[in-house]
Amino acid sequence: MLTQVGLVFGSPLYMSPEQSLGLPTDQTTDIYSFGCALVESLIGEPPFLGANSFATMVAHQSVRPPKLSDRKPDVNFPRRLESLVACLLEKDRTLRFQTFGEVKEELEAVLFALNAERAARGGESATLPAQPRKISVPRGTTKTKAFKPVFLDMQWCQVTDSDMACLSHFNKLERLQINYGEVTDAGLAYLRDLPRLSFIKIGSNKMSSASIDTFAHMPALRRLIVGTHNWPIAMRAKLAAEMRAKNIQFEGTDH
Numbered sequence: 001m002l003t004q005v006g007l008v009f010g011s012p013l014y015m016s017p018e019q020s021l022g023l024p025t026d027q028t029t030d031i032y033s034f035g036c037a038l039v040e041s042l043i044g045e046p047p048f049l050g051a052n053s054f055a056t057m058v059a060h061q062s063v064r065p066p067k068l069s070d071r072k073p074d075v076n077f078p079r080r081l082e083s084l085v086a087c088l089l090e091k092d093r094t095l096r097f098q099t100f101g102e103v104k105e106e107l108e109a110v111l112f113a114l115n116a117e118r119a120a121r122g123g124e125s126a127t128l129p130a131q132p133r134k135i136s137v138p139r140g141t142t143k144t145k146a147f148k149p150v151f152l153d154m155q156w157c158q159v160t161d162s163d164m165a166c167l168s169h170f171n172k173l174e175r176l177q178i179n180y181g182e183v184t185d186a187g188l189a190y191l192r193d194l195p196r197l198s199f200i201k202i203g204s205n206k207m208s209s210a211s212i213d214t215f216a217h218m219p220a221l222r223r224l225i226v227g228t229h230n231w232p233i234a235m236r237a238k239l240a241a242e243m244r245a246k247n248i249q250f251e252g253t254d255h
Contacts, residue, residue, distance in 0.1 A: 012056040013046045017091050020057040021151055028093040031103060035088025042081075043071045047089060054163045062170075065089040081110050150196075151175040161187030168194070174220075175199040179227070185210040192217060201225040209235050216242045228252035 012020070016032035019025055039047045047065050050056035068077040068085060084106050090096045097103045150172050159178050164187035167173065174196045184206045191197060191214070198220045212235070215224055224243055228236045236252055243250035 012053045012060070013040075013049070015057060015060055016093070017061045018093060020060055023151075026093070027100070028096045028098060031088060031096050031098075031100065032090075032093070034100075034103070035085060038088065039066075039068070039085060042068055042077070042085075043075075045071070052160075052163075054159055055166070058163070058166050061091070078110060078114055080106075080113055084110060152177070159183055159187075161190075164188065164190045167191060171195060173197050177201040179203045182206055185214070188214050194218070194220070196220050198222045199224075203227040209238065212239045212242050215239070215248070216246050221246075221248055223249040223251075225251045225253060 014033040014036040016025070016029045019029050019032075036047055048056055048059040048063060050059050065086060068082055069075070084103075087095070087097055087106075088103070097106070151174060152167070152170075160182050161184055164183060167176070168190040171194060173194055176191070176197060176199070178201070183202065185208055188202075188207060188211050191200075197218060200215075200218075200221065200223075202225070215221060226239070228239070231239070231252075240250055240252065
């Protein structure tokens with residue numbers, strides 16, 4: 001996966017919340033991706049799988065990671081392994097393991113406990129690995145905090161009206177960039193009441209004059225960049241006039 005601030009590259013199936021937002025990344029980003037791969041190896045499917053790439057990225061940002069036992073109730077997963085996965089997939093990167101060294105030690109601890117349990121149950125004199133030293137796991141790793149993004153850069157996703165409906169729940173969202181997709185007047189209307197949305201950059205493909213009213217009534221909108229190449233000249237002029245009347249900085253582009 002490759003990430004540059006403001007741009008998003010990578011597979012949505014293994015993308016951390018901060019990576020899907022185009023934010024700076026570090027080792028904890030890779031640790032999150034490792035957690036996704038680990039879950040897939042344990043239960044045969046990734047932790048988050050939406051109807052499309054956009055929905056999958058939103059799930060990484062806002063949906064609680066699944067418990068292994070919920071996905072595979074016929075398998076008795078060790079409680080410590082469940083806690084390990086929860087820590088790997090924390091939305092807040094500060095609550096994840098901070099290094100792969102910590103991850104390795106905790107994996108060894110899980111393996112030690114599992115082998116010890118098997119040996120005791122079977123009455124075997126199994127040769128066990130050395131008892132791993134106990135590491136300090138960040139507090140709160142068994143709970144996943146709700147993630148409320150303030151900036152979403154979806155310039156490379158095919159965004160639909162159903163995706164826009166998901167965005168209507170992000171009441172802390174301040175900046176939104178969408179260049180492609182099938183956003184209609186109805187889809188844009190889902191964003192009408194977001195209290196902090198101050199910046200929008202959006203490609204206009206299926207929007208019409210009804211969207212002008214939606215833009216004009218967004219409570220916090222201060223800057224709007226809209227692709228107007230397929231809008232009639234009169235509609236472009238009306239949009240520009242409405243934005244000026246609301247003291248909204250407006251820019252119409254040809255893409």
